[in-house]
Amino acid sequence: MEVLFVGSECAPFVKTGGLADVISAVPKALAGQGVHIRVLLPAYPALEKLAAKAKEVIRYDSLMGGPARVVEVKAEGLDLLLLEAKHLFDRPGNIYLGPDGKDWGDNAIRFGALCIAGADIAEKGAGRWKPDIVHVHDWQAGLIPVYLRQRGCNVPCIVSIHNVAFQGLFDDGLLEKLGISPSYFTPDGIEYYGRISFLKAALVFSEKIATVSPTYARELMSSEFGMGLEGVLQTRRTDLSGILNGIDLDVWNPETDPALPAGYSVRALKKKALAREELARRFGLEAPKGAPLFCVVSRLTSQKGLDLLVDVLPDLTGRGAALALLGTGDKQLEDSFLAATRRYPGQVGAVIGYDEALSHLMQGGADAILIPSRFEPCGLTQLYGLRYGTIPVVSRTGGLADTVIDANEAALVAECATGLQFSPVTAEALANAIHRACDLYSQPQVWSAMVRRAMKHPVGWESSAKSYAALYADLAVKSGKA
Ligand code: ADP
Numbered sequence: 146m147e148v149l150f151v152g153s154e155c156a157p158f159v160k161t162g163g164l165a166d167v168i169s170a171v172p173k174a175l176a177g178q179g180v181h182i183r184v185l186l187p188a189y190p191a192l193e194k195l196a197a198k199a200k201e202v203i204r205y206d207s208l209m210g211g212p213a214r215v216v217e218v219k220a221e222g223l224d225l226l227l228l229e230a231k232h233l234f235d236r237p238g239n240i241y242l243g244p245d246g247k248d249w250g251d252n253a254i255r256f257g258a259l260c261i262a263g264a265d266i267a268e269k270g271a272g273r274w275k276p277d278i279v280h281v282h283d284w285q286a287g288l289i290p291v292y293l294r295q296r297g298c299n300v301p302c303i304v305s306i307h308n309v310a311f312q313g314l315f316d317d318g319l320l321e322k323l324g325i326s327p328s329y330f331t332p333d334g335i336e337y338y339g340r341i342s343f344l345k346a347a348l349v350f351s352e353k354i355a356t357v358s359p360t361y362a363r364e365l366m367s368s369e370f371g372m373g374l375e376g377v378l379q380t381r382r383t384d385l386s387g388i389l390n391g392i393d394l395d396v397w398n399p400e401t402d403p404a405l406p407a408g409y410s411v412r413a414l415k416k417k418a419l420a421r422e423e424l425a426r427r428f429g430l431e432a433p434k435g436a437p438l439f440c441v442v443s444r445l446t447s448q449k450g451l452d453l454l455v456d457v458l459p460d461l462t463g464r465g466a467a468l469a470l471l472g473t474g475d476k477q478l479e480d481s482f483l484a485a486t487r488r489y490p491g492q493v494g495a496v497i498g499y500d501e502a503l504s505h506l507m508q509g510g511a512d513a514i515l516i517p518s519r520f521e522p523c524g525l526t527q528l529y530g531l532r533y534g535t536i537p538v539v540s541r542t543g544g545l546a547d548t549v550i551d552a553n554e555a556a557l558v559a560e561c562a563t564g565l566q567f568s569p570v571t572a573e574a575l576a577n578a579i580h581r582a583c584d585l586y587s588q589p590q591v592w593s594a595m596v597r598r599a600m601k602h603p604v605g606w607e608s609s610a611k612s613y614a615a616l617y618a619d620l621a622v623k624s625g626k627a
């Protein structure tokens with residue numbers, strides 16, 4: 146089975162969040178399932194060098210106002226198709242935002258071009274390769290299913306929703322430039338309250354819809370979480386499935402992680418303490434005694450609920466615990482955490498920025514990781530936490546609810562707890578969870594049993610890879626491709 150993945154990020158080349166990890170991990174996980182995946186993504190500056198020496202498979206004299214081409218290349222174990230279009234993608238900094246911190250004004254055109262290239266590959270192939278199925282990820286690839294419908298091309302599509310908060314909404318004046326017939330601009334088509342919605346286009350015109358956890362799949366059909374698309378998703382209920390994300394067990398392996406001062410494992414846990422010391426040192430903290438060292442590794446946005454953490458820092462520090470935070474995003478939140486480092490010297494440390502290696506040290510060195518998200522389609526950092534024996538303290542939502550077993554009385558007696566959950570997502574409930582974590586930490590045997598269990602919890606791709614393979618097989622059968 147040949148599958149074309151289309152998305153806007155792919156680790157390790159370009160990453161702003163978990164989407165990048167998932168796009169690069171699934172092809173490797175599915176290779177053993179008889180599924181071969183090629184990933185189409187824009188040739189941003191980070192990929193330009195790679196693109197320059199790659200083989201051209203499609204050439205455009207003009208694609209959205211400039212010359213462009215698709216090239217094929219293998220890198221980091223992935224089969225890549227790169228869309229080179231310097232007028233659209235040769236820009237420094239963030240791949241979505243200009244230097245003013247706002248979306249690039251031509252994002253509809255930039256990602257519309259990616260969708261045209263995706264549709265061309267599905268319809269006519271790239272060189273000698275042609276996909277049986279197209280798997281589009283998030284709104285940036287959302288127009289592909291409507292282009293294929295418009296062209297009468299019957300290659301089936303599946304769309305993955307990684308985060309329904311991002312829908313790709315644009316002015317309807319762009320229809321002509323995007324090459325979409327006005328007949329699709331209707332409430333049961335791609336129109337969303339008078340605007341073009343890239344994500345809705347994919348939800349309406351794809352054969353199947355996937356999202357990244359079973360709980361988020363259910364939540365998406367409610368007005369609380371659907372962000373206006375719950376109605377569309379309810380009508381597609383039978384085609385919607387939730388498949389949990391996994392993590393790359395080679396990249397996230399505490400035994401071999403080069404970012405840690407020493408490797409450790411569930412059988413030899415002692416050296417986790419060295420990472421704890423190193424983490425405390427890096428953040429200017431006094432490593433707490435008898436109380437946990439918490440960490441946060443996150444985008445600082447309202448989704449992640451970290452404003453609530455600012456409110457409960459008196460609880461955390463009052464218990465003698467400490468916090469190391471690595472994150473970037475909303476200026477106001479960044480400033481709040483920087484202010485907290487001055488208010489609680491030695492107990493709260495923050496690094497504002499994006500630092501992959503430091504994020505590994507944090508997973509290795511902290512005792513617990515705080516994830517108080519208001520919504521979380523899947524979440525990866527709680528999975529890294531489990532693997533590194535860094536107890537996840539999470540809100541009970543989306544993939545967080547599906548991957549962490551709360552240390553309630555019954556779970557402790559049954560010896561199956563792997564972390565702490567709290568609900569509702571309020572400062573009060575978060576404070577309670579932090580107090581519970583401190584109580585458990587003060588019982589070393591209980592805590593260390595939980596750490597060992599967490600480390601054994603399966604967080605790889607094995608089971609989800611099978612679910613994707615089954616989904617593709619089903620789609621291929623239904624569309625007569627198999
Ligand atoms: P989301 O995609 O919503 O941001 P996920 O938990 O799925 O949430 O994925 C976030 C990914 O980005 C993880 O791999 C996490 O380690 C990484 N990450 C987030 N913020 C930072 C940061 N400041 N520095 C390094 N890595 C980060």
Ligand code: GLC
Nearest residue numbers: 163164307357521522523524
């Ligand atoms: C999104 C979600 C996150 C998920 C990631 C990868 O960024 O916010 O929960 O883990 O996509 O699917």
